[in-house]
Each structure stands twice: as C-alpha cells, then as structure tokens.
Amino acid sequence: MEADSGLVGVARLVLAGGVSFLDPQESVFEAMLEGWERQQRVRFLKAETIRARVMVVRRLAEVSNQYPWQWSSGEVEAFFDHARSGVRPIAMSTARGYECGLRQFLEYVTDARYGWPSECMSRFGEAPQIVLHEFNSVRHVSDYEGRPGRRPLTYEEVQALFDAADGLVEQIRARSRKGGVAAYRDAAVLKTVYAFGLRRREAWGLDLVDLRHNPRLKQFGRCGAVFVRWGKASKGSPPKRRTVLLVPEMDWVIDPLERWLTGGRAMFDPAQNPALFVTERRGRMSLRGINDAFTAARDAAGLDQDLDLHCLRHSYITHLVEFGYPARFVQEQVGHVYASTTALYTGVSDEYRNRLLENAVKASLPGAWGEETL
Template sequence: MTAATTSAGPDVERTVTGYLDHLTVERGLAANTIASYRRDLRRYAEFLAAGGVRGLGEVGESDVAAFLTALRSGDEDHPPLSATSAARAVVAVRGLHRFALLDGLVTDDVAAEVRPPAPARRLPKAIPVADIEALLSAAGSVEGPRGLRDRALLELLYGTGARISEAVGLAVDDLDLGSAAVRLAGKGGKERVVPVGSYAVKAVEDYLVRARPALAAASPRGGRSGGALFLNTRGGPLSRQSAWSILRSAAERAGISAELSPHTLRHSFATHLLDGGADVRVVQELLGHASVTTTQVYTLVTVERLREVYATSHPRALR
C-alpha cells in the first residue's frame, strides 16, 4: 500500500469486497441480497471514483448525501431510482461504512447521518359514490335476515366512517335512531358521537325490526344473545372476519373489481365528505383522529381527483 493510499484510507473497491465477503460468510445473507448489495456498492464505488475519491478515508458525509441525490435524479447511464430502491442502496452504503469503522479501517462513520429516503405515502383508497351504491344494493340482495343485516352493516360503516372494530363492537344501546346518532368507542377507549345518515338509519331500523330477532333466536341461550347490535347466524356477536366476508361477497355480486376492505368504506366516507365541501376538522372529529394531520391525507385524494377531472375535461389541459 502506498503512502498516498494510507493517508486516504483503505481502497474503496477492496473494502467493498471485504464487506461482501463478511455478509456472505459471517452474516450468511441470501445470494439475491448479496447480488443487490454488490450492484449498489459497485455503483457507489464508481460514483466516488468519478469524483476523484479512491480511499474510503477521503469520503465525507456530503459525498454520501450526493450519492443519494444521484440515485434519485439518475444520469445518462442510470434511470432515476424510486424511493424504495434508493433506500436499499443507501442501506448498503451505510453498512459498508459501519463495517469499515468496526474493522478499524476508518475513524469515522460518515454515512451514519444520511437517512434513506422515505417511501412515497400511499394515499387511502376510496371508491366512487356509484360503486358505493352498487355495493350497498348488492349487500341487501341476499334473501332473509342476513341480507337486512349485511345492508345495515355496510350502510353504517359508510354512513359513519366507523372502523370495523367499532361497528362490530356496537351494542344496541349505542344507537339513538330517534336523534340519528351512534356512540362509537375508538382507539384507546375514546368515545365519540357520530351522526347517522337517513339511509343508514332506515337500514338499521329494518334490520332491528325484521332481522335481528330471528338471528338472536338462533342463539343456544334461547334468544338471549346479549346486547350486540350485529349478530351472526348462530345468534352470537358478528366477528371482524365475518364482516370482511360480507363486504367481499357484496363486492363480488356488485361486480366491483377494485380491492376492498372495511377500511375502504371509511376512506370513502372521508373523501366524499371533503369532496362535498366538509371542513377537514369536522371530518377529523367524525373519524376520531387525534391529530388533524392524520385527516389531511384525505385532502390529497381530493386534489388528485380534481387533477384527473381537469386533465380529462378542461380544454386547455391537453398537451
């Protein structure tokens, strides 16, 4: 090793080879993982070499940060990487510098403060009002008490924005249909009172009068099913899993191909309210969010929808 190399620290490519050997032999990482690390670290070594850096001791935090920027922006030879792919590469680089520090090859871990990029926030999925109507109609198409129960459950989920755990945990006494309101027990035991729309009120009334007594009678306890609002066909409280099944079956009958979950109805409730002009803080209270910043993610859905409508409808949006 020359004096120049000694002052600059260990050769980058040689350190990369030693690190990959360490991951293979001592850590026993999978071959695919090693291949990904090798590809990312080769690009890192090339990036440093292009900047005149040969020894690991010459690398500063700004070099590592610049590499991350290059990953995201791309160049003539490399397309821009997604946040997830760039994060994987940064993890490999951080591991390399940590390895060099622990092995005594360098005196500082210059990559320790360079954070991988956060993946893009996934927007909540909402479905159009027309799909909601088709879903609710399909839920009620089942003959007998089950159809009335299924329609009431989905009407209440969409009409109040309740979480599935809140809905299946409801007692009959939590409803005040006279004033069109329901008391929901949210996370951490926090209760909130939410108004219930007329369609949901009608569906729940029909269920209570025409279906719940028959379901309760199927209980081994002779109709003494407790105070649970939604019952299964054996007269016991409806489970979360059964509620999922009800939604999936209704979606299939309605011909809705989008992937749905009970939370989809909650997201749709919030999005449609904001589309209708509701204040975000009102929606926050209805959803039981502790912070308005949690609720504001729904405004992104509305902005995206507005962009789509503008792009497809406005005569000056064409490119």
C-alpha cells in the same frame, strides 16, 4: 453499565443462572424474546402487536440462520431482499413495519441496562449490534405508502356496492334458501360502516346502547349518532372513544338500520347479547365476517379486487369534504388526532375540484367560465 434489576426484561430474570444448557444459543435467543415480550407488555402494547414483532425477529433468525448477536447489516439487507422477491413480495409499508419491529428489538438487546450485551459476550464472545441504520432502511419520502388500489369509492360505486348487497338478499330469498337474514345483516353492516365512517373494529364493537339520539335532529330518532368505544388505540393507550353524528346526507341509513333492529336482529334471538350485529349462533359478528360481507358485495357488484372494507372509510371522509363540511368537523367525526391523517384519506373527485375552480373563477373573473356577463 450494569443491568438494572428494576427493569422488566432484564437478562437474569428470564435466563436461569448457573445452568448448563444443552443448546445455549437457542436458549439465550428464546430468553431474549421472552424478556422483550415482557418489556412490551408492561408498556400495554396489544398482544397482536407483540406477536407480529416477535414473528419478524424469528423470521430474520430463520432466514439468516444466525442469532441476534451474530447479525450484520448484510444479513438484514439480505432478509429484506428475500422478502421483496418471490410470488408475494412485501409492500413498502410492510417493510417499514418490519424495520420498526426489528429496530425496537435491537434497541432492547443492545441496551446495557437489560444485561444482554454482557451476557452474550461472556457466553459467545459476541454482542448484538444496531445493524439497521439510515443507509439500509426504507426512506420515508411519501406521506402515503399504502396500496394504490385502496382508494375512495365514487358515488356510483358506493351505490353499486349497496345494490349488490341488497341483491344478494333477494337472490337468497328467491331460492328459498337459508341465510336471507344474515345477508340482510351484512348489507346493514356495510351501510353503517359507510354512513358513519367506521373502522372495521369500531363497527364490530357497536352495541345497541351505542345508538344515540341527537337532540338537534330529533327526526333521526335513535340513529342520530353512534358512540364508538373501540376506536383505534395508540402507543399502548386504551381504545379511543368518540361520538359520530349522522349527517343529513347519510340519513338514508336510518331505514335499513331500523328494519334490522326491529325485524332481522330479533329473528336471530340474541337473548342478552348486547351486540348491534349478531350471528345465527347468537354471537357478535366477527371481524372476518364483516370483511367477508364486503368482499361478497364487491365481487357481486363487479368492483376492483383491490378495494377492501377500509375503502368505505376513505369514501366517507372524501364525500364529507365534497359535501362542504369543515375539515375540523370531518377530523372529529373520524377520530383522527392530526388533520394531516384525514388529508391522506381524502381523494376528492374532478367534479368537486372543478366546482371549486368555477366558484373561484366566477368570483375573480366574471364571465370567464363560459357564461355571458350581464
């Protein structure tokens, strides 16, 4: 099969013809990566996704000291064995991500339509092969492969986290140091993330206009809902949008949000910046800044080091389930396409499960739960 000139990433479009390269192997490798980047860009994949995948290919080439047309299954296995050892071994979910990127690269360079097999064979007498298969890939036997330390927080831990965040504000004010307003903003961000079950980027992207009234719950005012415009995208699609309603159990967030809106935010003099959470320099609060806010509060509260900002989203989902909201409602609130994804985030407490068990036992076996029957 000849190369398809209508495809982006075809070898002849990124590799200059009729040129004698000083280092032909390195030149062909770089052209491969450039062509693969182009092929991914036209599929509207995120720039950071492309960079991460290219990084893995480069790392394999560096560790193996070989080029893609020289790779064997043994080299790939040695690469992952190396990544699993050392001071900071990769997690299983990371290994699966690496495999996904490498597999897509190999599918690209072995596809005859892009011309790389014939190009490599004519220049080096070897062609790239699919060297990742079911016998040397991570088997998917569990729905959840994340870190065991990432879990929902208990109600007591959530309260401790927010108390610690508020405590940092008071500490700064008591010492008459600068940063009190920023610390109050950090506490408001964390409370908003939990009260609406937001991802980090979703909270980062909130603007003032994204605060919405809920006509059915007028007492919530402008904090009755948030319109999320930076939801998680998938397969090259633009960010997904959704409206997250404030549930009555989370109405405590209205007061700190209103105080931030009417007092703290104005002290930063954000001018025309539309962002809900701004910095002293009048810019939008960064993704890293949101992470740092959680870390500071977590450490001040003495919580587990494995807990991260995303645990607040796990907590929100779990607590909505425990409050008794239907699974479909919870799924819509957090923007999951599949109910199974929502289920992975849920870690209901023993107390909640005992309540369900108690209700079931009372309904079928009166008096069996340690109560006297009438």
